Amino acid sequence: MVPVGYYTTLSAVLFTIGVVGVLVRRNPLVIFMSIELMLNAANLAFVAFGREAGQLDGQVIVFFVMTVAAAEVAVGLAIIVAIFRARQRINVDDLNLMRW
């Protein structure tokens, strides 16, 4: 049996990598993906903790988080697309030169 602490430690590591990803990357999409990584790590923690407590609640919460993540992705990508579009009108070269 793998102790639950291993799972949660792994989740902390993944979460931290996500945090660092937000800080070191310049592309909004990659930043966003790093945030998804953070949410995912939180999910792992929920499931592991739920397992430890012998509850299903942790899993159900993860289900909701997934939904929220999906909604967030929809909105986030819409915003990113919108900003790229508006900027395209200013200067097309900006698009690829633009750095995050």
Add this chain to the structure above:
Amino acid sequence: MEQVTFFVTALIAVASAIGLVVRRNPLHGALFLVVNLFCVAVLYLLLRAEFLAAAQVIIYAGAIMVLFLFAIMILIPGRAETGRDPFRRQRLAALPLGAAFLLLVGVLMWGGPPPGGAPPPPGGAAAVGRLLFTDYLLPFEITAVLLLAALVGALVLARRRA
């Protein structure tokens, strides 16, 4: 066996996460993220959360990541982050800070008892579904509104007409 699976999966998960952060090409990053999500799905299986493992693959890897890839393809075809980073030094500050953060959170979780005390919860779709429609009815309904709001919002922003 279980331990081996865990460590291998965990290793891949961490490696793919690091890959996401260090690769300059967002497309590669997205693929790394997909790998990571799969690994987490495997971990869910190990934790007896079969339904979630399936949902993880279908929703995350299947739907969400496709959206990401789609956006990447539209917006930055084939180009990576280029050029000198004017804020390199500030970015490097993220590393010790991240380490400190990990230290503070991770150390608290290290070890812990093996999940022997409590019986493993049944992770099937039926059990989760039952909870969703009883104890968690309200959050379930809220997520419906949440998705609707996201839909409306995304439509407004993405619509062509200015």
Add this chain to the structure above:
Amino acid sequence: MELAFPVIGWRVITPMLLVTGTGFACLLLDLLPPKERKGHVAAVGLLGLALAGLATGLLWGQRETAFREMVALDEFALFFNLLFCVATGLVLLLSHGYIRRQGIEQGEYYILVLFAALGMMLMAAGTDLLIIFLGLELMSLSLYVLAGFFRTRPASNESAMKYFLLGAFATGFFLYGIALIYGATGTTSLPRLAEALARAELGRDPLLFAGLGLLLVGFGFKISSVPFHMWAPDVYEGAPTAITALIATGSKAAAFAALLRVLLGPMRGLQPDWLVLVWILAALTMTLGNVVAIAQSNLKRMLAYSSIAHVGYMLIGVVVGTQLGAAAVLYYLAAYTFMTAGAFGVILLLERRGAEAVQLGDYAGLAARHPLLALLLALFLLSLIGFPPTAGFVGKFYLFSAAIEAGYVGLAILAVLNAVIASYYYLRLIVYMYMREPEGEPVVAALTPAAGLGLAVAVWGTLHLGLAPGPLIGLAQGAVGPFLP
């Protein structure tokens, strides 16, 4: 398979149901013609908010929980429901003419405002971290989109982008905090959390502290407390001004509601531990907000820093943690809603050369050209300064007295000193309006009846809460009763 369908506590969620229903109705209405004018959608939205407010009033005094203690019907939730109805209603009134003039009138705008209001209500009424999380997300997602509603303006886009990325980042921390608290106690329900924490050994679990810290990061972002505040000036500046008002008032109040419920509810026993944190946050927040505000020449940006400073004042009430302190926070939030919505309401009416007049220079000599609007703005600014007999004065007095009574004299002195600094930059705007000659192109005002009504309500609130604050203070004290008897 037997499915024990839960008893649905309709009554508990009546105000939320009304707002949701209104949102759906607006969604359908939006599909119908006319395509270009959407005033009727706003009107329906207002009606729904009024009904929700009415329902809130009727439910007053009742206490109930529903959905396995996930939401509560108590005076606390009702107080905030009312506040959200007023704030959102004001924003709708002020928005109508504004977004038409800016050429972004679409039905979705009003619908998203309603959904944001729903999210706020859930945050205030939720007694489960999951509900608070979902409410927060519903509110945030709607606001991200609304911040970027000027789709063709780079500033608005950028505002939405920053708000979104940083907001999602903060959400990550918030969610991880919930996970850790769940790990430490095995529950996300606030009442059961309180029971669990009452058991001594659990109350010292390091996981719990880590979870609490991460939760504070999430809340700190939403209330824009230093050092989680940096998004605020940029977002306030770039977002449509009516939405800026909503972000500054409603979303802030919602985050404070949840923060109070968590910190003064189950986490009350840990007060010695979190006290220092919130103390530091309060001191930093008000000082930095006020000091940086002095250097601003863009009004929306200045008000953003001012709003950061006001958060600092309100955090004092959280530090104090007494019934008086918490009630003072509630009162201050109400007062702040009226005066801030009013100030933004005046700003969004003014235009110069077709662009919004947000520069300090645009306000030179405003009193000569638009005496009424200048007078109103001056009133709101005086209230923000904390000048008697306005709502802001009573709020500050109440808050700072609560701090002194609880023995936080140092914090109170710092706060009063801050209020002195703050008077400088608010006053500068008044000086510009009243004591400068107008220069450059004339500033035009587009006062519509709806906006006029909105401003009238804001003025009424600002003055009424200043002249006759008794009833609302009574309500606020009743509202914190559920967890601070």
Add this chain to the structure above:
Amino acid sequence: MVHLIWPIPALPLAGTLILVFFGRRLGARAHWVAVPSVGLAFVVALAAFLRVWRDGETFTGPLLDWIIAGDFRAPVTVQLDQLSAVMLLVVTGVGFLIHVYSIGYMHGDPGYPRFFAYLTLFVFSMVMLVLAGNFLLLYVFWEAVGLCSYLLIGFWYTRPAAADAGKKAFIVNRVGDFGFALGVMLLWVSLGTLEYDEVFAQAWALPTGTATAIALLLFAGACGKSAQLPLHTWLPDAMEGPTPVSALIHAATMVTAGVYMVARAHVLFERSGVALEVVAWVGILTALFAASIGLVQNDIKRILAYSTISQLGYMFAGVGVGAYAAGIYHLVTHAFFKALLFLAAGSIIHALGGEQDIRRMGGLARRLPVTTLTFLVAAVAIAGIPPFAGFFSKDEILAAAWASGHLGVYALGLLGAAFTAFYIFRLVFLAFFGPSRLDAEAARHLHESPPVMTIPLGFLAVLSAIGGVWGLPGEHGTPIARFLDPVLPHGEAALGPGTGPLLMAVAVATALGGILAAWRMYLRRPVPAERLGVPSNRLHVLLLGKYYVDELYDALFVRPLVAVSEWCARVFDLGVIDGLVNGAADLVGRWSSVLRRVQTGLVMNYALSMLVGAVILLGLLVRWR
């Protein structure tokens, strides 16, 4: 009794509202609203005063409830007793005369209705300040009179100096009010009430330390409002306002609110003891300090402003040595003669078409007989020559200082009195007598002011001349002290037999000495115009520079604050301010560079700041464990 009280504030308030809403339509007829409203308020106040005086009847009670919150109640309590009745008479009486005077002085000003709206608002606020029956209400109107003062100083906002002076007045006052607010809060926390009668009844139960803290905090507010060291800097600048405003607000009424407050709260100050000493010494030092600056100023209104600061110092010294009635008495006489000095000065300025520099006056006595005569009456009064009003009140204060053993206060006060006599007669000799140094333009313009301005001067001159009757020493103290006795007990130590007349003689001799010195220096051998006001030594330079207090404050507080603010803005906002601000103007050109900076730098910066915050929060939590 209530029916005699509520009209006193209600009338000016009604006047204000009418002027605010119909001011434009009224235009040059605005005084038809303002003057009667204040005049009627004076009549009612007189009636109320007579009731108090004749029957000894007083009133304390709520007008209406304001804040009720659990155990915290703050009704709008008004209190009419001997002290507030005297103050009411001064406020409405002098206020009325100045309103009348303003009809002439402000004639033709484009902001005529606005002026009267502010002025009546001030009268309302001041009346409420005096009537307030608890500290919260006092604080509210304390702020309100400050706001009116600020509005009126900056009345001629097209002059940048006026707008700046208004702002300075407000900010300096906020510093004092910061202390005042803390004092009020501390008071509430210590006693659980803010009502005067309850506070004063329980004050003796306060620990000395608490009482001292409260009293000193309250006194900080008084220092701001009454322009005492070190918060005096705003008052000279406040002279940028119209002269009637200087007379009403910055001489006769508002600036005396601090003295009134200390007298009103004397129980708290006495409980502390130390605080009372502080009041006495701050007062007398200010008196001397400001008088010394007044010796060398050349702007007629600035001389009077420093004189006001100095005289306020005397009032504080009076209440500080326990002679409350004497302090209030000096407040009343000062209101008469200083308002008169300002109004007469206004008449001169009016006559000379805006000239305020006494070096360019001289010989005005022949052309402005009424102004000269009335000014002379006031000058004699302030210099302390019997039997004019100022002599009795100032002598009363000095005698009390002597009797209570404050010999240092007495000595400084005497020196200040010599200065006072000197600077005021320097002004008189240079402006009214000697050769004319007017330029041709002003000389042609020269005319006596219209009756609407000179008649108020006459009234005030009469009051300045005969106001001394209240201060004639009697068997049981002066009449005013006997009248105020129920509120302000005068338990001051009696002077030894014969000491009283001796002190009087010394005071008169000092004043005459000051006048003689001024005469020798400025009238006997007239100084050539170009040498007037040219500094002859270091001390003179220091005095002309007003001890460089403003410069000191600028270097100590203002500049560092601005610097810190700019530093914060730069560090935390890295180019976004000018970036986004200017970006709107020249969009295309700037956006690429701006956005890049914003996008590369900021999101990361912001997130970094959040992570730092998270790590600190967690660190603190884990450490705390």
